[in-house]
Amino acid sequence: MGIIDIASSKSVWRGMDYYKQKKVLSCEENDDGTYEGDVAGSDNKKYHVHLDMIHPRKSKCNCPLANGKQIICKHIVAMSFCVDASEADRFKNEKTIYASEEEERRAKRYDSYMKMAKYMSKEELREAYVEAMIELEEVHRKEKYGNKG
Ligand SMILES: [Zn+2]
Structure with missing residues:
Protein backbone atom coordinates (compact mmCIF):
# COMPACT_ATOMS: atom_id res chain seq x y z
CA MET A 1 0.00 0.00 0.00
CA SER A 86 5.97 6.39 -11.38
CA GLU A 87 3.39 6.66 -8.59
CA ALA A 88 1.94 9.70 -10.34
CA ASP A 89 1.73 7.68 -13.54
CA ARG A 90 0.14 4.76 -11.72
CA PHE A 91 -2.53 7.01 -10.28
CA LYS A 92 -3.24 8.60 -13.67
CA ASN A 93 -3.44 5.19 -15.37
CA GLU A 94 -5.81 3.80 -12.77
CA LYS A 95 -8.09 6.81 -13.10
CA THR A 96 -8.04 6.63 -16.91
CA ILE A 97 -8.79 2.91 -16.94
CA TYR A 98 -11.62 3.43 -14.48
CA ALA A 99 -13.07 6.26 -16.57
CA SER A 100 -13.09 4.26 -19.81
CA GLU A 101 -14.60 1.22 -18.06
CA GLU A 102 -17.25 3.47 -16.61
CA GLU A 103 -17.99 4.81 -20.10
CA GLU A 104 -18.31 1.30 -21.46
CA ARG A 105 -20.69 0.29 -18.69
CA ARG A 106 -22.76 3.37 -19.38
CA ALA A 107 -23.01 2.57 -23.08
CA LYS A 108 -24.13 -0.97 -22.29
CA ARG A 109 -26.77 0.26 -19.88
CA TYR A 110 -27.96 2.75 -22.47
CA ASP A 111 -28.38 -0.04 -25.04
CA SER A 112 -30.30 -2.32 -22.72
CA TYR A 113 -32.66 0.43 -21.52
CA MET A 114 -33.18 1.52 -25.11
CA LYS A 115 -34.15 -2.04 -26.05
CA MET A 116 -36.66 -2.15 -23.21
CA ALA A 117 -38.10 1.22 -24.16
CA LYS A 118 -38.81 0.04 -27.69
CA TYR A 119 -41.37 -2.43 -26.39
CA MET A 120 -43.13 0.01 -24.07
CA SER A 121 -46.28 1.89 -24.92
CA LYS A 122 -46.49 5.67 -24.64
CA GLU A 123 -48.36 5.34 -21.34
CA GLU A 124 -45.77 2.97 -19.94
CA LEU A 125 -42.97 5.27 -21.03
CA ARG A 126 -44.61 8.28 -19.38
CA GLU A 127 -45.05 6.38 -16.15
CA ALA A 128 -41.51 5.02 -16.18
CA TYR A 129 -40.12 8.49 -16.89
CA VAL A 130 -41.96 10.12 -14.01
CA GLU A 131 -41.00 7.32 -11.64
CA ALA A 132 -37.35 7.58 -12.67
CA MET A 133 -37.35 11.35 -12.13
CA ILE A 134 -38.81 10.98 -8.64
CA GLU A 135 -36.30 8.30 -7.79
CA LEU A 136 -33.44 10.43 -9.11
CA GLU A 137 -34.58 13.33 -7.00
CA GLU A 138 -34.64 11.12 -3.91
CA VAL A 139 -31.14 9.86 -4.64
CA HIS A 140 -29.87 13.45 -4.95
CA ARG A 141 -31.58 14.43 -1.73
CA LYS A 142 -30.01 11.48 0.08
CA GLU A 143 -26.60 12.39 -1.30
CA LYS A 144 -27.02 15.94 -0.04
CA TYR A 145 -28.52 15.34 3.38
CA GLY A 146 -28.13 11.59 3.85
CA ASN A 147 -25.37 11.60 6.42
CA LYS A 148 -26.94 14.26 8.58
CA GLY A 149 -30.14 12.25 8.94
ZN1 LIG B 1 0.10 19.06 4.68
Missing part, protein backbone atom coordinates in the same frame (compact mmCIF):
# COMPACT_ATOMS: atom_id res chain seq x y z
CA GLY A 2 1.47 3.29 -1.10
CA ILE A 3 0.72 6.88 -0.19
CA ILE A 4 -1.91 7.28 -2.89
CA ASP A 5 -3.74 4.15 -1.75
CA ILE A 6 -4.39 5.44 1.75
CA ALA A 7 -4.86 9.14 0.93
CA SER A 8 -8.32 10.49 0.09
CA SER A 9 -8.81 10.99 -3.64
CA LYS A 10 -9.18 14.72 -2.98
CA SER A 11 -5.72 14.81 -1.42
CA VAL A 12 -4.29 12.84 -4.31
CA TRP A 13 -5.78 15.16 -6.95
CA ARG A 14 -4.64 18.30 -5.10
CA GLY A 15 -1.24 16.69 -4.48
CA MET A 16 -0.98 16.01 -8.19
CA ASP A 17 -1.66 19.71 -8.88
CA TYR A 18 0.98 20.74 -6.34
CA TYR A 19 3.46 18.35 -7.89
CA LYS A 20 2.82 19.65 -11.41
CA GLN A 21 3.02 23.26 -10.21
CA LYS A 22 6.40 22.43 -8.66
CA LYS A 23 5.33 23.42 -5.16
CA VAL A 24 7.71 20.91 -3.63
CA LEU A 25 10.57 23.21 -2.65
CA SER A 26 13.01 20.66 -1.29
CA CYS A 27 13.20 16.95 -0.71
CA GLU A 28 16.13 15.11 0.80
CA GLU A 29 16.60 11.49 1.70
CA ASN A 30 17.40 10.61 5.31
CA ASP A 31 19.77 7.82 6.30
CA ASP A 32 16.83 5.55 7.13
CA GLY A 33 15.26 5.91 3.66
CA THR A 34 12.60 8.41 4.70
CA TYR A 35 12.46 11.88 3.19
CA GLU A 36 12.43 15.39 4.58
CA GLY A 37 11.41 18.54 2.77
CA ASP A 38 9.27 21.63 2.36
CA VAL A 39 6.17 22.15 0.26
CA ALA A 40 4.70 25.56 -0.56
CA GLY A 41 1.21 26.10 0.86
CA SER A 42 -1.65 28.00 -0.71
CA ASP A 43 -1.09 31.11 1.38
CA ASN A 44 2.63 31.91 1.01
CA LYS A 45 3.36 29.53 3.85
CA LYS A 46 5.52 26.50 3.57
CA TYR A 47 4.97 23.24 5.33
CA HIS A 48 7.47 20.68 6.49
CA VAL A 49 6.89 17.15 5.34
CA HIS A 50 8.37 13.96 6.70
CA LEU A 51 7.73 11.28 4.09
CA ASP A 52 7.89 7.56 4.74
CA MET A 53 7.25 5.60 1.55
CA ILE A 54 7.64 2.23 3.25
CA HIS A 55 5.29 3.01 6.14
CA PRO A 56 3.04 5.66 4.55
CA ARG A 57 1.02 6.19 7.74
CA LYS A 58 4.15 7.39 9.52
CA SER A 59 4.40 10.33 7.14
CA LYS A 60 3.85 13.75 8.71
CA CYS A 61 3.10 17.29 7.65
CA ASN A 62 2.72 20.36 9.84
CA CYS A 63 -0.10 21.95 7.84
CA PRO A 64 -3.37 22.64 9.71
CA LEU A 65 -5.09 19.59 8.19
CA ALA A 66 -2.46 16.96 8.96
CA ASN A 67 -0.55 18.34 11.93
CA GLY A 68 -0.48 15.81 14.77
CA LYS A 69 -2.86 13.49 12.91
CA GLN A 70 -2.41 10.43 10.76
CA ILE A 71 -3.73 12.20 7.69
CA ILE A 72 -2.11 12.01 4.27
CA CYS A 73 -2.53 15.56 3.00
CA LYS A 74 -1.83 17.01 -0.46
CA HIS A 75 1.65 18.15 0.66
CA ILE A 76 2.68 14.60 1.55
CA VAL A 77 1.19 13.32 -1.72
CA ALA A 78 3.01 16.00 -3.76
CA MET A 79 6.33 15.07 -2.19
CA SER A 80 5.74 11.36 -2.78
CA PHE A 81 5.30 12.10 -6.49
CA CYS A 82 8.65 13.92 -6.46
CA VAL A 83 10.35 10.90 -4.91
CA ASP A 84 8.65 8.39 -7.19
CA ALA A 85 7.19 9.84 -10.38
